[in-house]
Amino acid sequence: MKKILVIGPSWVGDGVMAQPLYRRLLERNPGAEVHVFAPAWTLPLLARMPEVSRAHLNPFGHGQLQLGERWRTARALAREKFDQAVILPGSLKSALIPFMAGIPLRTGFTGEMRYGLVNDRRELDEKALPMMIERFCALxxxxxxxPALPIAHPKLCVNRDAGQATAVRLGLDLSRPIVVMCPGAEYGPAKRWPARHFAALSRAFADAGWNVWLFGSNKDAEIGKAISEQAGGSAINLCGATNLEEAIDLMGFASLAVCNDSGLMHIAAALELPLVALYGSSSPGFTPPLSDKAAIVSLNLDCSPCFERVxxxxxxxxxxxxxxxxxxxxSQTLLQRFAPEHRHES
Incomplete structure (x- = not known):
């Protein structure tokens, strides 16, 4: 049985977009095991992907070399006797562990002085592969x-029983239609729709009989609080109140999502929610919401996309x-097209 280790991405959104790669690896290698080496904050995603046999924690933060610790981590992975590594990040550091682990075939794009570390090197043709999901699957x-197009979209499982339990714990009402809003964007403020706009939208949905839930990490708690206050309490601020696993299960109850270009946007798409995706400094050409139920809102100004954080x-x-x-x-146009459907459950 072939065993493949994927060195996974560091961002949540990229972690979602890597799922079609895992699917394709299994199609090309029937009966294989796909393992993923990934940072802690993306592990809940991997638990919701049936293609992944096992996840291994990547404990190294951005910029940390820590050669001794990398050697110890690599030697632990070596006991798994992987046949191939697929290295998604383009950095030198990401290629060190598969090399140190003695994995014989190490596949990745040419980058950052990786000659020798990556022995199945691919040249990236950005024009031929304009989207990140295509670049991942090419490996x-x-x-x-x-890769053959179109590439099937990512799809995450939800656990409705766990979601119910979390809703009870947080005192959330499941009796009315739910719209989830994701006001954060880890990349920077140039990807975040203003709090006052989210608040105005929250009031409109509340007036129409909807529950409004705000999702995000601890870093988004402040903007979530501002939205809730400006919306007169009509939006429930759950930013930082749930972990990612709980957020995924709660989002599964929603009938609509409104998100900045962020990791949670890609999760909403993979949950097959009708989704309004808001684009400012970034471009839907490279990392669009991978969904047939998404509407992109962008002003397409002359100065955008600039891809700047600020x-x-x-x-x-x-x-x-x-x-x-x-x-x-x-949002209303999407809701007219897509009636709420039963969510895919684990």
Missing amino acids: AEAPGVT CPLQHTDCLEKMQPERVWQA
Whole structure:
């Protein structure tokens, strides 16, 4: 039986977009085991992906070399006797552990002085593979072969019993339709729709009989609090109140999601929620929501996408001028097209 170790991405959204790679590896290697080496914050995603046999914790933070600790981690992985490693990040550090673990075939794109560390090197043609999901899946193919399109979308399982228990613990009402809003974006403020706009949208949904739940990490607790206050309490701030696993299960109860370009946006897409995705400084051309139920709202200003964390012009017009009425209308159009459906359960 073939065993494949994937060195997974560091971002939650990228972690979602890697699922089709795992699926393709199994298609090309029937009966194989796919393991993933990934940071702690992405492990709940892997638990919801049936393609992944086992996840291994990547304990190394960004920029940490720690050669001695990497050697010990690699030697522990060596006991698994992997036949191949697929290295998704382009850094030198990400290629060290598969090399130290003695994995014979080490597949990845050429990057950061990785000659020798990566012995199945692929040259990345950015024009031929414009989307991240295509680049990931290309590493499952034979050299020179591009992935067959279209690539099936990621799909995450939800555990409804666990979600019910979390809802009871947090005192959440499941009797009315639910819209989840994800106001954070780890990358930076140039990807975050203003709190006052989220608050106005929250009030509109509450007036229409909806429950509004705000999701995000501890880092988003402040903006979640601001939205809830500005919305007169009509939005329940769950930012930092759940871990990622709980958030996934609770989002499974929703009938609609409104998200910045963020990891939670990709989770909402993989849960097959009708989704309004808000784009400011980034582009849906590279990392779009992978869903047939998504609507993208972008002002397409001359200065965007700039891909900057903070607006270089100091006005963030791409998001400031994106009015709540426009997002409300996009939401209503989606809801008319997609009636709420039963969610995929574990």
